[in-house]
Amino acid sequence: MAGQTGTRKHVFSKKIDAFFKDLADAWNFVKRFFQEVFVPPYEFKEVIHQCYRIGVESLPLISLTGFIVGIVFTNQSRPSLSEFGATSWLPSLIAIAIVRAMGPLVTALIAAGKVGSGIGAEIGSMKVTEQIDAMEVSATNPYKFLVVTRVLATTLMIPVLVMYTDFVALMGAFINVNANELVSMSTFFAQVFSSVTFLDIFSSIIKSLFFGFTIGMVGCYKGYTSSKGTEGVGRAANAAVVVSMFLIFIEELLSLQIINLFRIK
Amino acid sequence: MDNREKVVVVRDLYKAFGELEVLKGVDLDLYREENLVVLGRSGTGKSVLIKIMVGLLRQDSGSMEVLGKEISRLGVRQLNEMRLKIGFSFQNSALYDSMTVRENMEFPLVRNIKNLTKKEISLRIEELLDAVGLPQTINQMPSELSGGQKKRIGVARTLVLNPEIMLYDEPTAGLDPITCVDINNLINEVRERYKTSSIVITHDLSCAKQTGDRMAVLLEGQFGALGTFEEVFPHAEDQRIKSFYDYNFINL
Numbered sequence: 001m002a003g004q005t006g007t008r009k010h011v012f013s014k015k016i017d018a019f020f021k022d023l024a025d026a027w028n029f030v031k032r033f034f035q036e037v038f039v040p041p042y043e044f045k046e047v048i049h050q051c052y053r054i055g056v057e058s059l060p061l062i063s064l065t066g067f068i069v070g071i072v073f074t075n076q077s078r079p080s081l082s083e084f085g086a087t088s089w090l091p092s093l094i095a096i097a098i099v100r101a102m103g104p105l106v107t108a109l110i111a112a113g114k115v116g117s118g119i120g121a122e123i124g125s126m127k128v129t130e131q132i133d134a135m136e137v138s139a140t141n142p143y144k145f146l147v148v149t150r151v152l153a154t155t156l157m158i159p160v161l162v163m164y165t166d167f168v169a170l171m172g173a174f175i176n177v178n179a180n181e182l183v184s185m186s187t188f189f190a191q192v193f194s195s196v197t198f199l200d201i202f203s204s205i206i207k208s209l210f211f212g213f214t215i216g217m218v219g220c221y222k223g224y225t226s227s228k229g230t231e232g233v234g235r236a237a238n239a240a241v242v243v244s245m246f247l248i249f250i251e252e253l254l255s256l257q258i259i260n261l262f263r264i265k
Numbered sequence: 266m267d268n269r270e271k272v273v274v275v276r277d278l279y280k281a282f283g284e285l286e287v288l289k290g291v292d293l294d295l296y297r298e299e300n301l302v303v304l305g306r307s308g309t310g311k312s313v314l315i316k317i318m319v320g321l322l323r324q325d326s327g328s329m330e331v332l333g334k335e336i337s338r339l340g341v342r343q344l345n346e347m348r349l350k351i352g353f354s355f356q357n358s359a360l361y362d363s364m365t366v367r368e369n370m371e372f373p374l375v376r377n378i379k380n381l382t383k384k385e386i387s388l389r390i391e392e393l394l395d396a397v398g399l400p401q402t403i404n405q406m407p408s409e410l411s412g413g414q415k416k417r418i419g420v421a422r423t424l425v426l427n428p429e430i431m432l433y434d435e436p437t438a439g440l441d442p443i444t445c446v447d448i449n450n451l452i453n454e455v456r457e458r459y460k461t462s463s464i465v466i467t468h469d470l471s472c473a474k475q476t477g478d479r480m481a482v483l484l485e486g487q488f489g490a491l492g493t494f495e496e497v498f499p500h501a502e503d504q505r506i507k508s509f510y511d512y513n514f515i516n517l
Contacts, residue, residue: 122363125362126361126362129357129359129362130355130356130357131360131361133316133321133353133359134359134360134361135361136321136348137319137321137348137353138348138373138376138377138423138426139345139346139348139349139373139376139377140372140373140376
């Protein structure tokens, strides 16, 4: 009995050790990004290539999702507002919800699934097939070529995708409002712009930068530290999505608290 | 007393992974334009030895001198300069999946040799693809190549920077016997044509016999035998070396 308790304690302590080791490794990985990003050589060509892959190739999925979110959210909000005879507030309500929270969140979650898992799997597969070692022995810094470029690309492209999602979702919302309330496009968007403040747009872009950084960094970290062959690649891709989504929600919560401080003032 | 120039000098090299001691005081010399074959069973640390040579791993103690410089004392820039003089052909070729054969070969070239014109780059790539007998694959993706073709392209990619030393990690692993002979011939041709000194890591005695000037057999972290094929194998007294030979040739 005492032996069993001892073994359990030992296993538990090993897990705690592994957790803190992983945390320290992740910290060093992030620290290395800031050490390498400002030092030449700069991989501009690869950054642009990654921006294209992350940005342009995500457009169809983001467009469809954003459009559906706009329509569904408008449809679901209408009954509540109509109870108070306030359906004319729909454009304002939808605009605020989309710009402040839904646009950034939906885009980041879609990107975590599509881009984050892709990065995790790609780098993980390069790791287990020794392509990263091959890069290193040919005197190329693989961290700079693979990690810095991808993290920069996600950090730059997610805010752009968020603005695009906001637009597409608002278009979806407009179509729904137009069909039901016969509101013209100019009236709809006039109401949208009168209810959205500079702080809403600014905070949305800033938090999207953090979302993008998180998606890129987690995907790269999980891929770069993957092991155990193809099974490890699958795990890296899966962990990249799960961890990024978890961190995105935490960041959303934190950003809400910080932005509210500015609103109260 | 051997007066030939030594390009790699390994002395009393130790390397462990946790509690697993892999290399336990390894001594080794590689002479200029020599093909040295390092043999041993899987997990004996053969690949670890050459990974220390290019700075992918660091030894726990002992010295690893390559072209007169101690690898563990080199800074990042010096290590990268040294890496340009060493070609490393990986066990599974390690071609970049997302690039064509041309882009795979351009990658080390354009990053390390500045001021090359597009024509010069193309000429260099075409010359090397001719040398490995695969000029037609230039625009193909690695996924479209056979195992043997990948190995050849992998070798061509390492040669693009004119290395002085070639390291081959299991060059014939997973290939059919005929392709193995082709790869062995390629290793010999590379030495003849580009005047390289090579270390070939393998557990394939046919490959060893065909390519090696000397054999070094790694047994439990140390070299158990060192010499020509005839000196080391047919009449080996050490049971472990004898069984290695028997399983490769006699048991067939």
